[in-house]
Amino acid sequence: xxxxxxxxxxxxxxxxxxxxxxxxxxxxxxxxxxxxxxxxxxxxxxxxxxxxxxxxxxxxxxxxxxxxxxxxxxxxxxxxxxxxxxxxxxxxxxxxxxxxxxxxxxxxx
Amino acid sequence: xxxxxxxxxxxxxxxxxxxxxxxxxxxxxxxxxxxxxxxxxxxxxxxxxxxxxxxxxxxxxxxxxxxxxxxxxxxxxxxxxxxxxxxxxxxxxxxxxxxxxxxxxxxxxxxxxxxxx
Numbered sequence: 119x120x121x122x123x124x125x126x127x128x129x130x131x132x133x134x135x136x137x138x139x140x141x142x143x144x145x146x147x148x149x150x151x152x153x154x155x156x157x158x159x160x161x162x163x164x165x166x167x168x169x170x171x172x173x174x175x176x177x178x179x180x181x182x183x184x185x186x187x188x189x190x191x192x193x194x195x196x197x198x199x200x201x202x203x204x205x206x207x208x209x210x211x212x213x214x215x216x217x218x219x220x221x222x223x224x225x226x227x
Numbered sequence: 228x229x230x231x232x233x234x235x236x237x238x239x240x241x242x243x244x245x246x247x248x249x250x251x252x253x254x255x256x257x258x259x260x261x262x263x264x265x266x267x268x269x270x271x272x273x274x275x276x277x278x279x280x281x282x283x284x285x286x287x288x289x290x291x292x293x294x295x296x297x298x299x300x301x302x303x304x305x306x307x308x309x310x311x312x313x314x315x316x317x318x319x320x321x322x323x324x325x326x327x328x329x330x331x332x333x334x335x336x337x338x339x340x341x342x343x344x
Contacts, residue, residue: 151332153335158318158338158340159337159338160320160335160336160337160338161271161320161335162335163332163334166332205270205271214276215261215273215333217270217271217273218270219269219270220270
């Protein structure tokens with residue numbers, strides 16, 4: 119079966135750095151997405167990785183290792199507004215998007 | 228660019244009535260649109276994939292006669308919840324894939340919160 123695992127909840131301090139991990143087992147791979155979702159709102163796109171390595175975009179970076187079926191989202195200089203759920207999603211061989219359950223990130227002052 | 232709108236944003240209806248939700252891609256053409264449902268504190272659940280001009284593909288466990296999907300143009304898909312019941316109360320989100328984009332990002336609408344009394 120297809121499976122994406124990420125921690126249910128994480129807590130971090132304002133100004134700090136947090137890494138949210140995602141492991142996946144899918145039938146084929148055509149890219150991995152990270153989305154941010156605030157409560158009561160639709161997801162918004164953060165990053166896309168299809169090749170191994172690190173993609174940096176401002177305070178957010180995303181890493182991919184296809185051989186390990188592993189990705190992480192790194193958030194630096196955390197702000198209170200970063201409190202949200204972070205969703206990992208993988209496009210499989212049929213270009214179907216397979217979603218993780220999401221990681222709720224709680225930022226404390 | 229790549230904006231997706233949904234209407235209405237909130238709807239409250241009586242049990243047994245039907246509700247139509249519209250999803251529009253405002254500045255791009257979307258050959259494929261997706262309909263998701265999300266219950267509180269749960270992840271997105273794909274309900275169906277809608278391709279312009281053809282029948283929608285429903286996920287297992289989703290009743291196609293209850294959730295009618297029409298994708299009549301490259302910029303509009305509609306989801307009709309027929310004979311709604313309280314258990315259909317949820318957050319419904321559509322997304323669209325830009326046919327001219329070279330990777331598979333889905334652009335999400337703002338969602339529709341349905342409450343069935």
